[in-house]
Amino acid sequence: MSLSLYSRARSTAAWRISIWTTVAFSICSAIAFVIMYLLVARDVQSRSDAWLTGEAETLSEVVANTPRDNLDTRLVAEVAELASHEVMAAEESNSQTQQSVFFLLTRTGREPIWVGPTPRTPFLGALPGAASQPGVPASIVVGGHPLPFRVVWNTAADGSRLYLGFADTAAAAMMRRMIVRFLMIWCGMALLGFAISAMGAFRTLQRVERISATVDRIGTEDLGKRLPEAEADDEISRLSRTFNRMLDRIQRSVNQIRIVTDSVAHDLKSPVTTIRGSLEVALLHGDSEDWRERVADAVEKLDRLSQTLNTALDLAEADAGALPLKLEALDLGVLVENLCDLFQPSFAERQHKLQCHVQAGLFIDGDPSLLSRTIANLLDNEVAHLPAGRQVAVSVCQCDQYAEMVLEDDGPGFPQELRARAFERFVKGQHSSGHGLGLAFVNAIVQAHGGCVTITDSSAGGAQIRIKLPLAKVPA
Amino acid sequence: MRLLVVEDDEAIRTFLERGLTEAGFQVDAAADGRSAEALAVEGIHDAMVVDLGLPDIDGLEFIARVRAQGSTSPVLILSARRSVDDRVRGLEQGGDDYLTKPFALAEVVARLRNLLRRYSAQPESSRIRVADLELDLVRREARRGERELQLTAQEFALLEYLCRNTGRVVTRTLILDHVWRMRIDPATNVVDVHIYRLRSKVDVEGVPPLIHTIRGIGYVLKSV
Numbered sequence: 001m002s003l004s005l006y007s008r009a010r011s012t013a014a015w016r017i018s019i020w021t022t023v024a025f026s027i028c029s030a031i032a033f034v035i036m037y038l039l040v041a042r043d044v045q046s047r048s049d050a051w052l053t054g055e056a057e058t059l060s061e062v063v064a065n066t067p068r069d070n071l072d073t074r075l076v077a078e079v080a081e082l083a084s085h086e087v088m089a090a091e092e093s094n095s096q097t098q099q100s101v102f103f104l105l106t107r108t109g110r111e112p113i114w115v116g117p118t119p120r121t122p123f124l125g126a127l128p129g130a131a132s133q134p135g136v137p138a139s140i141v142v143g144g145h146p147l148p149f150r151v152v153w154n155t156a157a158d159g160s161r162l163y164l165g166f167a168d169t170a171a172a173a174m175m176r177r178m179i180v181r182f183l184m185i186w187c188g189m190a191l192l193g194f195a196i197s198a199m200g201a202f203r204t205l206q207r208v209e210r211i212s213a214t215v216d217r218i219g220t221e222d223l224g225k226r227l228p229e230a231e232a233d234d235e236i237s238r239l240s241r242t243f244n245r246m247l248d249r250i251q252r253s254v255n256q257i258r259i260v261t262d263s264v265a266h267d268l269k270s271p272v273t274t275i276r277g278s279l280e281v282a283l284l285h286g287d288s289e290d291w292r293e294r295v296a297d298a299v300e301k302l303d304r305l306s307q308t309l310n311t312a313l314d315l316a317e318a319d320a321g322a323l324p325l326k327l328e329a330l331d332l333g334v335l336v337e338n339l340c341d342l343f344q345p346s347f348a349e350r351q352h353k354l355q356c357h358v359q360a361g362l363f364i365d366g367d368p369s370l371l372s373r374t375i376a377n378l379l380d381n382e383v384a385h386l387p388a389g390r391q392v393a394v395s396v397c398q399c400d401q402y403a404e405m406v407l408e409d410d411g412p413g414f415p416q417e418l419r420a421r422a423f424e425r426f427v428k429g430q431h432s433s434g435h436g437l438g439l440a441f442v443n444a445i446v447q448a449h450g451g452c453v454t455i456t457d458s459s460a461g462g463a464q465i466r467i468k469l470p471l472a473k474v475p476a
Numbered sequence: 477m478r479l480l481v482v483e484d485d486e487a488i489r490t491f492l493e494r495g496l497t498e499a500g501f502q503v504d505a506a507a508d509g510r511s512a513e514a515l516a517v518e519g520i521h522d523a524m525v526v527d528l529g530l531p532d533i534d535g536l537e538f539i540a541r542v543r544a545q546g547s548t549s550p551v552l553i554l555s556a557r558r559s560v561d562d563r564v565r566g567l568e569q570g571g572d573d574y575l576t577k578p579f580a581l582a583e584v585v586a587r588l589r590n591l592l593r594r595y596s597a598q599p600e601s602s603r604i605r606v607a608d609l610e611l612d613l614v615r616r617e618a619r620r621g622e623r624e625l626q627l628t629a630q631e632f633a634l635l636e637y638l639c640r641n642t643g644r645v646v647t648r649t650l651i652l653d654h655v656w657r658m659r660i661d662p663a664t665n666v667v668d669v670h671i672y673r674l675r676s677k678v679d680v681e682g683v684p685p686l687i688h689t690i691r692g693i694g695y696v697l698k699s700v
Contacts, residue, residue: 292691293691295692296690296691296692296693297691297692298692299580299691299692299693300691300692302578303580304663306578307661307663310661338656338658339658341630342630342652342656342658342666342670343666345666345669345670345673346664346665346666346669349669369658369659369660372658372659372660373659373660373661376658376660376662376666377663379662380662380663380664380666383664383666384663384664438663
């Protein structure tokens with residue numbers, strides 16, 4: 001049980017994060033300790049070196065000032081022993097101090113004086129390796145002694161040479177204790193660090209775990225489900241919000257697809273049914289008077305169908321960002337004016353007054369065919385939906401870096417409930433006979449040109465559609 | 477006039493063959509690029525109608541090959557692809573006009589006639605006469621019998637287009653394309669309104685009507 005828990009924990013990101021944090025923490029603290037250790041060791045050594053040189057000078061003076069008689073050997077030895085005792089007494093017991101200090105005075109023609117650990121042979125063997133400069137401490141390793149000795153030597157006027165050596169066993173023991181303590185503390189710190197970082201990582205990643213569990217539960221059935229969004233603005237909360245926004249989009253798309261399928265079912269199926277019906281009647285009564293009429297009717301309906309299909313395909317391409325634009329420098333004013341000329345009789349037919357005021361010379365980079373269809377679409381809308389005898393005004397003028405086309409009427413205006421969704425496909429007024437793709441198409445084409453479309457109320461109380469298209473960089 | 481129709485869809489090929497034959501063309505039809513190439517090398521066709529989606533080679537490649545063999549016959553491209561890029565590529569590679577599916581037969585006929593006229597480069601006459609209707613293309617004036625017609629520039633252009641295609645049915649799409657230079661597909665009866673207005677000036681009471689509506693297809697100008 002605990003083994004499987006362990007192996008499960010090992011596969012988690014939280015585990016890996018904790019391990020890495022702990023390793024990094026341990027390495028950093030070890031480096032810090034090593035630096036500290038080296039600094040302390042240097043201080044300790046310079047302290048013992050200072051004692052060593054001072055004592056060696058004192059002893060040199062004693063040796064120099066002691067008259068050469070039978071007693072001088074004993075006197076110097078006594079003084080040397082006393083000195084070593086005096087300095088180290090505060091810190092260590094006698095036996096150890098004796099083991100760690102030696103004094104050697106070589107004298108020409110006389111027996112050398114030795115005060116220090118026995119046997120002295122390894123010392124005498126190692127001493128020639130000491131530093132060549134008098135008065136400067138150097139390290140030598142003596143057989144049988146674990147610690148190296150710091151040794152300083154002086155030469156007296158009579159040619160006798162004084163060696164004073166000192167192995168700081170007390171400091172060495174202190175440093176050893178320091179290492180042991182550090183290792184213990186270090187292990188504790190690593191364990192504690194691991195525990196803290198593991199707890200943090202597990203807690204944080206548990207939220208991710210919850211997100212993935214929730215997302216997992218969100219199927220097509222309950223697309224309405226959302227992740228809880230915390231107040232905090234950290235990465236995980238942002239992840240939740242991003243997920244929720246994505247779900248919003250997916251839900252909208254799914255709804256859109258439902259609307260489209262419903263609309264296709266209605267808008268395509270019913271004309272297909274009537275076309276089939278009228279052709280069937282024509283077949284059954286092929287000799288009757290109105291068969292020509294029925295076939296013509298069928299052809300007209302088929303034209304409408306293929307038009308709807310084309311617009312729907314254009315929209316799908318525009319949505320996928322795959323609508324190929326054949327851009328050229330276009331005078332928007334001229335384009336709009338030509339279209340107004342084309343539509344003028346249609347407006348007159350319904351007793352509308354179409355006014356067209358355009359500023360010429362506003363060049364945009366546009367696809368003439370798609371933009372003509374876009375504007376024709378809007379004019380078609382006006383012709384089809386405006387109650388008879390209204391005013392329609394079209395204008396084109398410059399607005400900052402944009403060419404702006406404004407189309408407004410004094411009709412009943414856009415139904416409020418439709419305005420927000422006007423650019424969605426298959427959204428249309430209750431009494432509209434169109435396919436409901438018109439404004440969606442307009443919006444898609446204008447956006448593909450880097451422009452925007454807005455719908456507001458006109459000053460005359462009707463609808464106002466405003467299209468902004470970026471002006472061409474270099475006027476043609 | 478002899479045409480080569482290259483179209484792999486049997487239903488469309490048959491309908492084109494029938495429709496174009498009835499329109500007075502001699503028609504050779506091929507279902508794939510290879511057999512079409514075999515027919516094309518004879519160099520007897522005045523124009524070609526080529527579908528882009530052929531089973532063996534790409535329609536555009538077929539056109540390129542035929543052109544490489546020295547054929548100069550105009551080509552009308554049929555395509556189910558709708559994107560402008562393809563159209564442009566088609567035109568650049570020697571296709572001379574294009575139509576996207578679904579299309580009206582009248583449109584195929586009209587575009588072919590247009591291509592053939594363009595290629596045969598007939599001398600332009602400055603006057604067109606149909607029955608008692610007379611158009612002066614230089615002074616932009618029209619008369620019906622003794623009566624001078626008061627036409628706007630648009631109406632004159634429309635009448636001119638109908639007269640140039642006397643006896644042939646033209647669709648609304650063709651009218652928009654040739655008179656207004658717009659490839660748009662209005663949902664409302666924009667073109668019809670223009671025709672009604674023109675008709676009210678040309679076909680007044682007491683004279684035999686010249687402009688006729690062919691329901692479901694378009695219009696034709698002819699004296700009955």
